[in-house]
Amino acid sequence: MKFKEFGWNGFLLEIPEGMRLTSEGGNISSGYIRLEMEGLVAEVKWDPLDKKAMPLAKVADLFIKNVRENLEKKLKKKVDLKVESGENIFVSSHGAYSMILKTGAEFWEPVYIWNCEKSKRIIIVHFISLLPKDTGQEVVRHMLESLRCHQDGDFVTWSALNLRFNIPSSLLLSDRKIVVGRTYLTFEERKPSMLAEMGRSLTIEFFSMANIIYEDTYKKIDEWFQSKYWKDLKKRYKHISFQTSEMERVMRHNVLHKRGVRKLGLVNRRTMLCENLTWYCSKSNRIYSVTYTSYVSRPFFLKRMLNEEEDKRILQSLISSFRCHI
Numbered sequence: 001m002k003f004k005e006f007g008w009n010g011f012l013l014e015i016p017e018g019m020r021l022t023s024e025g026g027n028i029s030s031g032y033i034r035l036e037m038e039g040l041v042a043e044v045k046w047d048p049l050d051k052k053a054m055p056l057a058k059v060a061d062l063f064i065k066n067v068r069e070n071l072e073k074k075l076k077k078k079v080d081l082k083v084e085s086g087e088n089i090f091v092s093s094h095g096a097y098s099m100i101l102k103t104g105a106e107f108w109e110p111v112y113i114w115n116c117e118k119s120k121r122i123i124i125v126h127f128i129s130l131l132p133k134d135t136g137q138e139v140v141r142h143m144l145e146s147l148r149c150h151q152d153g154d155f156v157t158w159s160a161l162n163l164r165f166n167i168p169s170s171l172l173l174s175d176r177k178i179v180v181g182r183t184y185l186t187f188e189e190r191k192p193s194m195l196a197e198m199g200r201s202l203t204i205e206f207f208s209m210a211n212i213i214y215e216d217t218y219k220k221i222d223e224w225f226q227s228k229y230w231k232d233l234k235k236r237y238k239h240i241s242f243q244t245s246e247m248e249r250v251m252r253h254n255v256l257h258k259r260g261v262r263k264l265g266l267v268n269r270r271t272m273l274c275e276n277l278t279w280y281c282s283k284s285n286r287i288y289s290v291t292y293t294s295y296v297s298r299p300f301f302l303k304r305m306l307n308e309e310e311d312k313r314i315l316q317s318l319i320s321s322f323r324c325h326i
């Protein structure tokens, strides 16, 4: 079986090529993912790890209770859910508690639970396999052996939907739309304090089948931006403004790069940096538009300073890691 990389909310692993992300929610500190292919479902759930971590066996009991309740709701009858203990293994260098759920004769349902102190999460992975036993075991082993729940440094890799990029783990997935034709992921970071408020936001958006849907404009990216995108972007980012606009050769594509700094407000003054990169990728036949904003607001008597170094570091890392076609 062939495998491909999958990275989402701080998890990085290899999944079978035919496997797809079918459902997801939350952000890097608390959330879930559901991956599916014919004969195999993998669900990953994670929650913040408390200082006083619960014993894994207790987490397992709560998980079983939950599965049983959901089953009973679905089947509208009492269910006697049997559980066998599994082989305890190491996942991403953490000792994992393991068990096998017995919900039906045809299923093989191993569950793995562990604490990741590095990403401060408690993680539960639940597989439901209808594959031939050997194949199921082999796929599950491959996925678990390749799984990383924490990465070195403060950047994490996202790898899904045929694109890949690195961003700081402090940028939390706050909004998304994953549909045919148009997909976006929005990440946000907010740091409020007594006198100042700082924040960052990043939207990565792409439009598929660009040569058909934007037949007239996909080759003239400046025109596409003005006529098809600018209105939308202004709606989403109320104060966005650009002063410079130039074509650059990055990521082996011709990229329209817009940049601006905006100052707003009389009492609580706000300085906002806005960057946008828009390009057409012929290999994926998508138009990509990446928007980054960073702001700081303070009362007027305090100096406002954007952390330009940090913004530069984030953008450079995003651009150098970005793969728009795979």
Ligand SMILES: [Zn+2]
Pocket: 092, 094, 115, 116, 117, 118, 119, 148, 149, 150
């Ligand atoms: Zn970990």
Ligand SMILES: [Zn+2]
Pocket: 253, 281, 282, 283, 284, 323, 324, 325
């Ligand atoms: Zn590309």
